[in-house]
Amino acid sequence: MKVISIPPILEERSFDAVVQALADAEGGRFLFDARPLRWVDPYGMLGLLAAAEVAGRGGERPVLQLPKAAEVLSYLGRMRFFNYAEELFEIHGAPRRSRGGDSASDVLLEITPIREYRDVHDVVDRVNERAIEILTHQLHYPAREAWQFGSMLSEVCQNILEHAQATGWVATQTYSRIPQLDRRVVKIGVVDLGIGFKGSLAGTHAARFGDRWGDAAALEAAFIHGLTRFHDPGRGQGLKQIRKQVGRWGGKVSIRSGTARIADVPDWDDAPPLEEKLPHFPGAQIGIVLPARSQA
Amino acid sequence: MTDVPRDVVPLRFELSSLVTRSVASLYSHLVTRPTGRAVRLGIESQISEIGALCLSILDFGQVAVLDYSCADETVAKLILRYQPDDRPADAYFVARGLAEHHLETIEAVLERHDLALVAELESGPTLLGSVDAEEMEVWTAVERLGRATGDEVAGYLGVRPEEISRPLDSLVRRRVVLYREASGLHYALTPLAADV
Numbered sequence: 035m036k037v038i039s040i041p042p043i044l045e046e047r048s049f050d051a052v053v054q055a056l057a058d059a060e061g062g063r064f065l066f067d068a069r070p071l072r073w074v075d076p077y078g079m080l081g082l083l084a085a086a087e088v089a090g091r092g093g094e095r096p097v098l099q100l101p102k103a104a105e106v107l108s109y110l111g112r113m114r115f116f117n118y119a120e121e122l123f124e125i126h127g128a129p130r131r132s133r134g135g136d137s138a139s140d141v142l143l144e145i146t147p148i149r150e151y152r153d154v155h156d157v158v159d160r161v162n163e164r165a166i167e168i169l170t171h172q173l174h175y176p177a178r179e180a181w182q183f184g185s186m187l188s189e190v191c192q193n194i195l196e197h198a199q200a201t202g203w204v205a206t207q208t209y210s211r212i213p214q215l216d217r218r219v220v221k222i223g224v225v226d227l228g229i230g231f232k233g234s235l236a237g238t239h240a241a242r243f244g245d246r247w248g249d250a251a252a253l254e255a256a257f258i259h260g261l262t263r264f265h266d267p268g269r270g271q272g273l274k275q276i277r278k279q280v281g282r283w284g285g286k287v288s289i290r291s292g293t294a295r296i297a298d299v300p301d302w303d304d305a306p307p308l309e310e311k312l313p314h315f316p317g318a319q320i321g322i323v324l325p326a327r328s329q330a
Numbered sequence: 331m332t333d334v335p336r337d338v339v340p341l342r343f344e345l346s347s348l349v350t351r352s353v354a355s356l357y358s359h360l361v362t363r364p365t366g367r368a369v370r371l372g373i374e375s376q377i378s379e380i381g382a383l384c385l386s387i388l389d390f391g392q393v394a395v396l397d398y399s400c401a402d403e404t405v406a407k408l409i410l411r412y413q414p415d416d417r418p419a420d421a422y423f424v425a426r427g428l429a430e431h432h433l434e435t436i437e438a439v440l441e442r443h444d445l446a447l448v449a450e451l452e453s454g455p456t457l458l459g460s461v462d463a464e465e466m467e468v469w470t471a472v473e474r475l476g477r478a479t480g481d482e483v484a485g486y487l488g489v490r491p492e493e494i495s496r497p498l499d500s501l502v503r504r505r506v507v508l509y510r511e512a513s514g515l516h517y518a519l520t521p522l523a524a525d526v
Contacts, residue, residue, distance in 0.1 A: 151362045158359050158395055181431035184395035188361040192399055196363075268402040268442060275398045275438065 035097070038085070040068040043213070044078030046288060046321045047305065050312060052085050057313040064089040064096035066123070071101035075212075076205035076223030077321040079115055079145065083203060084225050086122035088316065100127030113205060114144040142168065142220065143187075143206040154191045157204060158184045165220075168208055172218050173326040175283065182279050189272035190224050190320055197262070198228025198317055215302045218326040227317040231256050231291040238263045249292030250310045257289060257296045276322070283324050291318040300325075335510055335517065339380050340526040342387040343373050359395035366403025373408060374418070383420045385508075385519065387526050391427025396435050406439040409447060413505060422505050424523045425449040425458070433458070446506050448519045455520040457506060464497040472498075472507050473518040483516065 036059040041048040056064070066086065074082075089096040098119060101107055107129070110116065116129040143161045148154065162184040169180035187206070194202035206222045228234075232252040239261055240247045255261040257277070262270035277298055280287045288297035288305070295309045302325070360366065377384050388405070390396070405425075412421045425447055428436065440447055440459025447458045457469050471486045472478060480498055484491040498516065501507040508517040 151364050154362050155359065155365070158361050162359065162395055178430040181395065181429070182434075184359065185361070185397040185435065188395065188397040189399060192362060268406055268439065271402070271438065271442060272398055275435075
């Protein structure tokens, strides 16, 4: 059995180590050793589910060795991680399943699969009121701007349905601080294992990029230039609106697809705006961080 | 009070309830492209039943969240459908009940397609979307006058008629001013929508 060591902090950047370990292993059964895990965000959690699905494509379900930290287990339970992990992993240890009705928790949106447009409506219905409350009272955004959160969440979920041609997951969570920023933030993770941006745009845009065509070029085309595979000029604007809104709030938005990652990087983060030659991972993984206003 | 041309049939679409009716679910938010498409088809269906010159009020008063994709399908594609000469019916649109957080989304989809839309805001009537300064000036004059010939609009602005012919023709072509060839009158849309 091949061991994939889960880093103590599992988020967007450290998820690359999980992907690298998956890429380095050549088939066989996997053990995801999450015992050291002390902190995980929505992106990391969804990434772990996606990695399990990829690892299981060889035929055997991977094994998950649960984190030792009780608070991490509790948090994973509240995020309903185990509801989905139990389908993908053989779990060693005793997971804490959410009993539901967790309205008093600090979870903004538990892990939610996006399979059809109805799921997008459900997400917006469930989250909108609470998100506005958090964005206005905890992040100190003006109310008129906080209302855009539901719209942004809807667009990022629709991205799965319109471009991935596959099921995906979304989750969001508030934190009092993150390693890069000593401020309250809202984090959104959206992960799918679909055809990725290169696959989505290849038929309509690959030819004119010539030798430059690849994951990075596809991400630039969609993220910077708003290109889509649709000929309708109204398409491809969802990401643009998300970038505009996140930029206004001093936040970060990044998309990893295939072997590349592109990001709008605020001054509080030191990630590069474009990364290439990352270990390959299918689909697209989107991370959004919305920080509290600095004067708060 | 502007005299309403006798052949104008007013229609009011309360969009939130139309969402429910069109997609047969209790959606309280205008989000996703399929929802926008369903709403637009519902509006188009009712306009086609009228079969006459139609002034349609798009009422966003009960809409909480409006995303870009849904606005593109509902608003932009609706206006695009009734702009060309081969349009299925003679329809004009006025937006009502727009909250501040809707405006940016509506403006974005209108500008994307180089469209304009008359809106009744709390601050008064306005023209949203892709509009230049001359068009805005002439549109504002027509709104103030309620109805007027081209010469009367020019007189109100203190300019020669030929100086406003381009923006006035553009406003008529973009269907944010209603023009009746028989009378030579240009009608502002918001006074026509006042009783709807």
